[in-house]
Amino acid sequence: AFVEDFIILDEGQPQEIRVFDRQAGTPLAITLLVDSSGSTAKDLKFEQDSAAKFLHALVRKQDRVALYSFNQDVDEIRGFSNDPATLERGLREIHPAGGTSLYDAIFLASNELRRLQGRRVIILVTDGDDTTSRINYHQALHAAQDADAAIYSVIVVPILNEAGRDIGGEHALITLSGDTGGRAYQPRVASELDPTFADLARELRTQYLLGFYAQPMRDSKEYRRLEVKCKNPGFTVQARKGYYFRADRP
Numbered sequence: 001a002f003v004e005d006f007i008i009l010d011e012g013q014p015q016e017i018r019v020f021d022r023q024a025g026t027p028l029a030i031t032l033l034v035d036s037s038g039s040t041a042k043d044l045k046f047e048q049d050s051a052a053k054f055l056h057a058l059v060r061k062q063d064r065v066a067l068y069s070f071n072q073d074v075d076e077i078r079g080f081s082n083d084p085a086t087l088e089r090g091l092r093e094i095h096p097a098g099g100t101s102l103y104d105a106i107f108l109a110s111n112e113l114r115r116l117q118g119r120r121v122i123i124l125v126t127d128g129d130d131t132t133s134r135i136n137y138h139q140a141l142h143a144a145q146d147a148d149a150a151i152y153s154v155i156v157v158p159i160l161n162e163a164g165r166d167i168g169g170e171h172a173l174i175t176l177s178g179d180t181g182g183r184a185y186q187p188r189v190a191s192e193l194d195p196t197f198a199d200l201a202r203e204l205r206t207q208y209l210l211g212f213y214a215q216p217m218r219d220s221k222e223y224r225r226l227e228v229k230c231k232n233p234g235f236t237v238q239a240r241k242g243y244y245f246r247a248d249r250p
Contacts, residue, residue, distance in 0.1 A: 006237070008212055009227040019211030027062040027118030028204060029080070031109035032087075034094055035126035036069040041096040043156050043190035047125050050193035052088040058201045059084050064116060067091065070105040071098035072132040080116065099132035102169075103140040106151065106176075110143035120149040121182070121204065128155045128170035137172055141179060146244055150182035152200055156190050181240035214245055222246075 003020040032055075034047060059065055064080040067090045078090035106122060113120040122144060135143075144151055153173040174184040183203070185196045210228065217224075228239035 003210075005231050005235075006208075006210055007229040007231065008210060009229070010212070010214065011217060011224050012227075013217075015212040017210055017212055019209060021209040023119055023207045023209050026209070027064070028058075028060075028121060029113055029116035029118045030063070030065045030121045030123060031068060031113060032065060032123045033068050033070060033105045033109055033125065034091070035071075035100060035102070035124075036094050036096050037071040037098055037100040037127075037129070037131075038096055039100070039127055039129060040156070043127075044094065044096055046190035046193055047156065048091045048094065050197050051125060052084075052091055053194065054197035054201060055084040055087050057198075058204065059087070063118075066109075066112060068105060068109065069094045070101050071096070072101055073098075074101055074105045074108050100126070100129050101133045102126060102128075102130040102173075103133040103135040103137060106140040107135040107143045110140075110147040110149050113149050114147045119204070119207065119209075120147060122149050122151045122180075123200070124151065124153045124173070126153065126155060126173070127157055128153075128173050130169055130172075137176070141176055142244060144176075144180050145240065145242065149180065150240070151177045151180045152182040152203075153177045153184040154193070154196055154200070155184060155186045156193070157186070178238075179241040181238065183238060210239075214243075216245075 003017050008015045059082055061082055063082050065087055066080045067078040067087055069075050069077055078087055109122050155170055177184040187193055187196045222244055223242055224245050225242050228237045230237050
């Protein structure tokens, strides 16, 4: 793909693309957030095994990954590291208990990612339920977008029928992922996590960076809608849906 293949619309207005880069070799800064609430107990072993394979396949010397678990609290299990073995040992230390502070975890991860260079990514492994967060959906979205972090949600649902599931929570995660330029995966059962993580690893290696200089607009809100299109109708673009504009930002 070439820069001429893309169109950026800021609040519907075409923008000149000033930055264009294929990011295959760009360092990754990832926070991996693993749901350790009581509702995930049955599937946690599958999640740990698949996430460990993912880390061993993905992480290079220039990448940094931090591992957090969240139930009613958010705990840092391992700080930013490029050693998959260290991160895997951290994964094995996670044990299920308590409620789910999903949005708190996103908020904390976003703030931690701000200080790192490279492609910033939040990976959530969860059943989509949130029961104990102090932060709400919009605050979590704002924090992720302000940190320029894409959210990838791996939603592992413990039961297949809708009775007893948090369907609203699942849809909120799908929207949250799409709005930040990430995506949501919904493996039907936890035993199908391996191909999900393999697809996620491929996606993180095939991304482009497009940039433009945001300008003040009359009657424009703080939050601006973004749309990125490809002139080739055979391709679908996955990009963040908006950003928070501040005139004092360089």
